[in-house]
Amino acid sequence: MQPAGDEEAAPKQRVQDEIRRDIIFGSLPPGTRVTETxxxxxxxxxxxxxxxxxxxxxxxxxxxxKPYAGSTVSKIPVDDAEDLFFVREALESxxxxxxxxxxxxxxxxxxxxxxxxxARKLLAGILDEGDAAVAQNRLDLLPELNIRFHLGIAELSGSSSLTALLRQIAGKIEWLYATDVDNRGKESWGEHRSIIAAIDAGNFADAEKLMANHVHQSKEGYLDRFSTEQS
Structure with missing residues (x-):
């Protein structure tokens, strides 16, 4: 029999994940008022x-x-983007x-x-799903697959501490990625194969360098696009 606390936690976690997903993928855009009812x-x-x-x-x-105003969906964290990418680059390297x-x-x-x-088989499946999405031009599928890939690398590292840290910022990263997937999605996804090849070969120097460059390019592409839109 499942403990009562676990039974109560399951619906909360499910709806939390679903609301977060709808925010990330735009079903609940920034500024949308959200009520419990x-x-x-x-x-x-x-x-x-x-x-x-x-x-x-x-x-x-x-x-x-806010008091008396209720809850609304936050703005996309563009002001925090550079810091989030900086933390992500260090973690994922x-x-x-x-x-x-x-x-x-x-x-x-x-x-x-x-x-x-x-863990390695799961990554292979994720890579295949992403390749199929790119071939079918289903770029809307890439943000979720992208974060699954990066969390999969963290799991493959065997470090529970690094995996936990990455999970803490994974949602925000996915949110930023989703806003830029039309611009760098295909190129970014293609870089995953070389990263996993270096990992499989046990080449830790190349794996670190390729991952760092991968995240850095994502940061530069996002910040360049954002600055262009604001100018």
Missing amino acids: ALATKYGISRVPVREALRALEAEGFVES ATARRAARRAAAQFDSGAPSSEWWN
């Missing part, structure tokens, strides 16, 4: 988990709440380096663990 109806759930989800999303920066070192150790042992193989 409307969201409960939309997602087919009671108001209590919706209330808890909105509090959590406010802590994440996706929702703003480290995860790629560690993932390559771990891959080398797995193959040197002669028998990679089932845990490692399962």
Whole structure:
């Protein structure tokens, strides 16, 4: 029998994930007023988990709440973009380096663990899904696949600390990525194959360098586009 706390947490987490996803992909644009009643109806759930989800999303920066004004969807964090990319570059360079070192150790042992193989197979599936999305020009599918790929690299690194840190900013990264996917989505996705190849080869120096450049190019492309739109 599942503990009562787990039963209560499940609906809250589900609706939190669904609201966050709708914000990231534009179904709930910035400035949209969100009420417990409307969201409960939309997602087919009671108001209590919706209330808890909105509090959590406010802590994440996706929702703003003001006294007597209720809750609204926050603005896309363009002012924080450069800092978010800076943190992301440091984190993901480290995860790629560690993932390559771990891959080398797995193959040197002669028998990679089932845990490692399962994580690697998941990444292979994500890459195939992304390649298919690019071929079909379904760029709308790339933001979610992109964050799944990067979190997959973190899992492959075997570092729970780095994975947890990346998860903390993953939603904001996905939000920024979704706004720029039409401009750099195909090119950015294609860079993933070379990163995973360096990891598989156990080449930690190349894996770190390729990941750092990958994130840096995403940052430059986003900031250049944003500055052009504001000029």
